[in-house]
Each structure stands twice: as C-alpha cells, then as structure tokens.
Amino acid sequence: KAGVTQTPRYLIKTRGQQVTLSCSPISGHRSVSWYQQTPGQGLQFLFEYFSETQRNKGNFPGRFSGRQFSNSRSEMNVSTLELGDSALYLCASSFSGGSNNEQFFGPGTRLTVL
Amino acid sequence: GQQVMQIPQYQHVQEGEDFTTYCNSSTTLSNIQWYKQRPGGHPVFLIQLVKSGEVKKQKRLTFQFGEAKKNSSLHITATQTTDVGTYFCAGASNTGKLIFGQGTTLQVKP
Numbered sequence: 001k002a003g004v005t006q007t008p009r010y011l012i013k014t015r016g017q018q019v020t021l022s023c024s025p026i027s028g029h030r031s032v033s034w035y036q037q038t039p040g041q042g043l044q045f046l047f048e049y050f051s052e053t054q055r056n057k058g059n060f061p062g063r064f065s066g067r068q069f070s071n072s073r074s075e076m077n078v079s080t081l082e083l084g085d086s087a088l089y090l091c092a093s094s095f096s097g098g099s100n101n102e103q104f105f106g107p108g109t110r111l112t113v114l
Numbered sequence: 115g116q117q118v119m120q121i122p123q124y125q126h127v128q129e130g131e132d133f134t135t136y137c138n139s140s141t142t143l144s145n146i147q148w149y150k151q152r153p154g155g156h157p158v159f160l161i162q163l164v165k166s167g168e169v170k171k172q173k174r175l176t177f178q179f180g181e182a183k184k185n186s187s188l189h190i191t192a193t194q195t196t197d198v199g200t201y202f203c204a205g206a207s208n209t210g211k212l213i214f215g216q217g218t219t220l221q222v223k224p
Contacts, residue, residue: 035214043157043202043214056210059115090156099206100145105156 002027004093004106012112018079021109023091025072029104031055031097032074034066037088037108049074050097078111086113116141118205120215128223133190135218137203145206146179146186151217152199160188193222 005024013019025032033056034046045058049068068074072093078085088110092103117140127133137146145164149157161170163179163186170177176189186203200217207213 033212042216043204045211045213048211058211092157098210099212100162102147102159102162103149103157103204103212105149105158107156 004091004104006089006091006106006109008109009107010110010112012114013081014114015081015083017081018077019081019111021076021078021089021091021111023074023076023093023106025074025091025093026104029093029095030072031094031101032068032072033092033094033097033103034074034076035090035092036060037090038086043090046076048097055097081113083113086111116205116207116209116211116213118203118213118215120203120218122218123216124219124221126221126223127193129195130192133193133197133220135188135201135203135220137186137188137205137215139184139205139213141207142183143205144183144208146183147204147206147212148177148186148188149202149204149214150199151202155199157202190220193220195222195224198222 007022031050033048036044048056052068063079066076088108090108092105094101147162148160151157168179174191200219202217203215204212
C-alpha cells in the first residue's frame with residue numbers, strides 16, 4: 001500500500017505571495033490532518049478534514065485554509081505569506097480520523113519564505 | 115487551551131545508557147500516542163495508550179500512562195544508535211484534536 005504523499009517537497013516563496021500544498025492520503029483513508037512543524041514550536045495542529053468537511057481546526061489565522069476533495073486528497077493554502085510561515089508542513093492520514101486513530105504522516109513540504 | 119508539555123527537550127546519552135522522556139497534560143486525556151521522528155524524516159506512530167495506569171512494552175521501549183490519565187512516559191533501556199531521533203507524545207483531547215508535545219530529541223554517543 002502506498003504511503004501518504006505530499007507535493008511539492010520543497011518550496012521557496014517571498015513575503016506576500018500565496019502557496020498551495022497538496023496531500024494524497026493512504027488509499028481508503030478518509031481523514032487528513034495538517035500540521036506545521038517548526039524547531040521552536042514542535043508540531044502545531046492546523047486542521048482536519050473528513051469526507052470533504054473540516055472537522056476540527058487549530059489556532060491559526062484565517063490566512064491558512066484547506067479543503068478536501070471527493071477522492072480524499074487535500075490541499076492547504078496559505079495566503080499573504082509571512083517570514084514566520086517558514087516551516088515543514090506535514091499532512092497525516094487516518095482511516096476515520098479524530099484523536100483515537102494512528103496517524104500516518106507524509107514526508108512533508110518544506111516551505112521557505114524570503 | 116489544552117497544553118501538552120514534554121521534558122526534557124534534549125537528551126544526550128552514551129550508548130547502552132537508559133533514556134526517559136515525560137509528557138504532562140493540563141487536562142485529562144482520552145488517550146495518548148507516541149511517535150518517533152528520525153532526523154530528516156517524518157513522525158512514525160509507535161503506540162497508543164488508552165487505559166488509566168496502562169503499561170505497554172515494545173522490545174526495549176516501555177510506555178506508561180498515568181493513573182489520572184494526565185501524564186505519560188517513554189523509557190528506553192540500553193539505548194542504541196538506532197534510537198536517535200525526536201520522540202513526541204500526542205494527547206487526545208475531548209475536542210477530537212491531537213495535541214503534540216514539543217518533543218524530546220535523543221542523541222546517542224557510540
């Protein structure tokens with residue numbers, strides 16, 4: 001079974017631009033969660049999507065948004081990029097989501113904002 | 115909001131020594147999960163603890179969940195160089211979110 005895939009793996013943007021990251025979950029998994037990982041803050045929960053609906057949301061500004069498609073693939077968008085948005089963005093899939101299931105993480109997208 | 119604190123942030127040990135990382139939540143957890151992230155890699159699920167006072171072992175790794183379901187620990191006996199990485203606990207809140215601790219980065223000197 002193929003694992004979670006994320007594209008692109010690396011991205012360099014400048015302040016003010018916007019970016020879209022993509023995540024393809026493991027086949028059969030309906031939940032996709034997004035996390036921001038930085039050296040100082042660890043793994044911060046952004047949001048979770050299940051069956052195309054946002055089921056949970058972390059404490060990030062509205063510049064961070066996401067969506068999920070009918071095939072469970074998910075995208076995350078960050079608008080008006082700031083220097084502080086530089087981070088590793090990880091997505092994780094699970095069969096039914098929530099907090100009681102093992103999360104399978106993708107390799108991440110390394111975003112650098114200049 | 116709910117917080118999950120993990121200590122220590124870093125630990126350097128000599129190969130063969132033991133290692134422990136501790137996780138504490140500000141609220142009662144429904145379960146706790148542990149993940150390992152190798153340098154340059156992504157977090158990989160290790161285990162989930164659900165019951166109060168639960169203890170689970172995986173070879174040299176021992177995981178405990180506190181009686182009050184607010185703290186947990188991971189103990190590695192006789193560390194090896196393959197144990198190098200960052201260990202995260204993740205507490206499950208009643209809101210359905212997984213709250214990750216800041217992680218403990220383990221370095222093992224051969």
